[in-house]
Amino acid sequence: MSTLISIRDIAKAYGARTLFSNITLTLHQGERVGLIGANGSGKSTLLRILAGLEKPDSGERIPRRQVRLAHLAQKDEFPEDATVAEVVAAPLAGEGLAEAELHARVGAALSRTGFTDHAVSAGSLSGGWRKRLALARALAQEPDLLLLDEPTNHLDLESVIWLEKMLRGARFAYVVISHDRCFLENTTTRTIELARSYPEGFLSVDGPYSTFLEKRADFLAAQAGLEETLANKVRREVEWLRRGPKARTTKAKARIDEAGRLMGELAETRERNTQAGRAGIEFGGTSRQTRRLMVAEGVSKTLGGRELFSGLDIVLSPGVRLGLVGANGSGKSTLLRILAGEDVPDQGEVRRAPALEVAYFDQNRARLDQSLSLKATLAPHGDAVVYLGRSVHVVTWAKRFLFRPEQLDLPVSLLSGGEQARLLIAQLMLRPADVLLLDEPTNDLDIPTLEILEESLQDFPGAVVLISHDRYLLDTVSTGMLGLDGRGGAVPLADLEQWERVRDEAERAEARGQAPAQPKARQAKQPAKKLTYKEQKEFDGMEQAIAEAEEALATREAELADPAVAHDPTELQARMARQEAAQAEVDRLYARWAELEDKLAD
Numbered sequence: 343m344s345t346l347i348s349i350r351d352i353a354k355a356y357g358a359r360t361l362f363s364n365i366t367l368t369l370h371q372g373e374r375v376g377l378i379g380a381n382g383s384g385k386s387t388l389l390r391i392l393a394g395l396e397k398p399d400s401g402e403r404i405p406r407r408q409v410r411l412a413h414l415a416q417k418d419e420f421p422e423d424a425t426v427a428e429v430v431a432a433p434l435a436g437e438g439l440a441e442a443e444l445h446a447r448v449g450a451a452l453s454r455t456g457f458t459d460h461a462v463s464a465g466s467l468s469g470g471w472r473k474r475l476a477l478a479r480a481l482a483q484e485p486d487l488l489l490l491d492e493p494t495n496h497l498d499l500e501s502v503i504w505l506e507k508m509l510r511g512a513r514f515a516y517v518v519i520s521h522d523r524c525f526l527e528n529t530t531t532r533t534i535e536l537a538r539s540y541p542e543g544f545l546s547v548d549g550p551y552s553t554f555l556e557k558r559a560d561f562l563a564a565q566a567g568l569e570e571t572l573a574n575k576v577r578r579e580v581e582w583l584r585r586g587p588k589a590r591t592t593k594a595k596a597r598i599d600e601a602g603r604l605m606g607e608l609a610e611t612r613e614r615n616t617q618a619g620r621a622g623i624e625f626g627g628t629s630r631q632t633r634r635l636m637v638a639e640g641v642s643k644t645l646g647g648r649e650l651f652s653g654l655d656i657v658l659s660p661g662v663r664l665g666l667v668g669a670n671g672s673g674k675s676t677l678l679r680i681l682a683g684e685d686v687p688d689q690g691e692v693r694r695a696p697a698l699e700v701a702y703f704d705q706n707r708a709r710l711d712q713s714l715s716l717k718a719t720l721a722p723h724g725d726a727v728v729y730l731g732r733s734v735h736v737v738t739w740a741k742r743f744l745f746r747p748e749q750l751d752l753p754v755s756l757l758s759g760g761e762q763a764r765l766l767i768a769q770l771m772l773r774p775a776d777v778l779l780l781d782e783p784t785n786d787l788d789i790p791t792l793e794i795l796e797e798s799l800q801d802f803p804g805a806v807v808l809i810s811h812d813r814y815l816l817d818t819v820s821t822g823m824l825g826l827d828g829r830g831g832a833v834p835l836a837d838l839e840q841w842e843r844v845r846d847e848a849e850r851a852e853a854r855g856q857a858p859a860q861p862k863a864r865q866a867k868q869p870a871k872k873l874t875y876k877e878q879k880e881f882d883g884m885e886q887a888i889a890e891a892e893e894a895l896a897t898r899e900a901e902l903a904d905p906a907v908a909h910d911p912t913e914l915q916a917r918m919a920r921q922e923a924a925q926a927e928v929d930r931l932y933a934r935w936a937e938l939e940d941k942l943a944d
């Protein structure tokens with residue numbers, strides 16, 4: 343394959359912090375490379391070095407003669423008053439193109455990225471369309487190598503799938519930074535991970551992302567085995583050194599030198615194996631056993647004269663993890679705000695169990711005071727936080743979310759997007775909750791943190807409602823999904839594959855000139871009149887009765903755990919009896935509730 347660009351022994355540091363060193367890579371014509379790594383590993387910096395936009399501290403960049411490179415940055419910056427055609431034409435100004443060729447190239451790039459009105463101003467575009475405009479500007483340069491830094495940011499699922507199709511059909515080579523594992527799996531044929539845990543500073547594997555995961559697991563297992571082997575060798579050499587060689591012969595000196603080399607190699611291997619930090623995410627539940635935590639019945643909402651959803655029913659119980667899917671503007675965030683109590687429906691109601699604890703993650707991060715320091719945000723009441731009933735020092739708490747001690751005095755405004763997302767998660771973890779409402783918690787998170795977030799959500803004992811453009815996380819975490827089309831339609835789904843079929847059918851209907859199907863949510867059912875008046879009254883008050891019984895049980899359990907009665911057999915026996923009676927009452931109420939519900943369902 344023809345070489346497009348090489349870098350040799352590249353190193354880069356900011357102040358005392360080294361991002362990477364001695365990186366040597368070659369990119370070839372036609373390659374489709376995914377570049378991954380933890381936040382702060384230097385991915386964006388390496389991409390800018392490849393593009394020639396930033397110089398390394400040492401090493402060299404060797405591009406092929408007359409190679410054409412285009413760089414798509416994370417942040418899209420355009421003159422707000424320029425038209426989209428003017429934005430796309432700007433990088434071509436110095437190429438000496440004839441007017442007709444310039445117009446044709448600009449038009450082709452805009453059409454390819456979905457623009458029909460080439461005179462619309464850049465300042466009027468949404469985040470997703472700004473990303474499309476940045477891509478059109480790059481495509482118009484007809485690059486041999488396209489360097490894309492988080493191109494899926496601000497794109498809804500439909501746009502991400504569109505981008506995948508476009509890249510799969512591309513004739514140029516590309517390197518893409520992304521934390522979207524499905525996107526990587528579908529668009530790349532080589533994966534490179536930047537991490538100091540690798541001897542060369544990176545691991546490169548040919549094949550899709552799934553192949554990379556297998557090879558990385560093999561490599562890390564080998565590294566762990568190497569560390570154990572070296573540790574055993576060093577242990578033997580240390581014992582020999584302690585006994586002391588009787589004569590400083592040449593052979594003994596060589597063995598001493600070898601022992602020193604082994605110790606150095608063991609230290610380097612251990613350091614590499616401990617480099618990969620993982621955020622310690624673990625949401626605390628309240629252990630509430632209420633079967634219906636939150637119930638939405640007949641909920642409808644219209645914004646700007648457009649019906650988002652109508653007659654929507656949702657029941658959230660412990661263990662339910664509901665994923666919301668749909669295009670940007672379909673009403674996902676609005677529905678989440680209604681469930682959180684921060685917005686009200688036009689029709690219908692949302693009922694919550696008594697004393698329900700709800701934790702809400704806002705994708706706009708409006709809850710973060712950008713002027714406060716990281717330390718004051720993590721621990722607003724001193725030098726420690728209370729997590730799961732115990733005090734944790736703020737430095738230890740910060741390290742759990744991969745913050746360095748020297749960052750504690752920084753204002754929140756100077757933190758990266760991924761760091762601010764981790765900060766919001768740190769705040770949520772301090773609040774035991776029955777229901778988690780998460781609006782795009784995965785934005786800007788790196789893959790290791792996403793993996794920990796997935797595990798935590800799967801282990802959370804309460805209910806979860808999740809909005810995310812990360813398809814892998816949605817499919818992994820969700821026990822069910824709800825698809826919104828933004829035109830009043832809502833449909834219960836088993837998984838994303840079913841949603842894609844629903845969406846494709848609607849697109850085919852529109853292409854045939856037919857009105858797209860409007861799958862409506864199931865309407866709220868009125869309770870069947872199969873209960874007597876007394877039973878209906880009992881059923882209506884059951885959640886309140888269970889909540890009170892659970893509070894009484896918690897009180898009895900606390901009394902039983904009092905160390906003051908540990909040596910008083912009589913009092914201990916009495917408290918055990920009261921605790922067992924309270925537990926029996928909770929069990930009786932749950933059984934009775936199930937009996938009444940079964941009677942209604944008959």
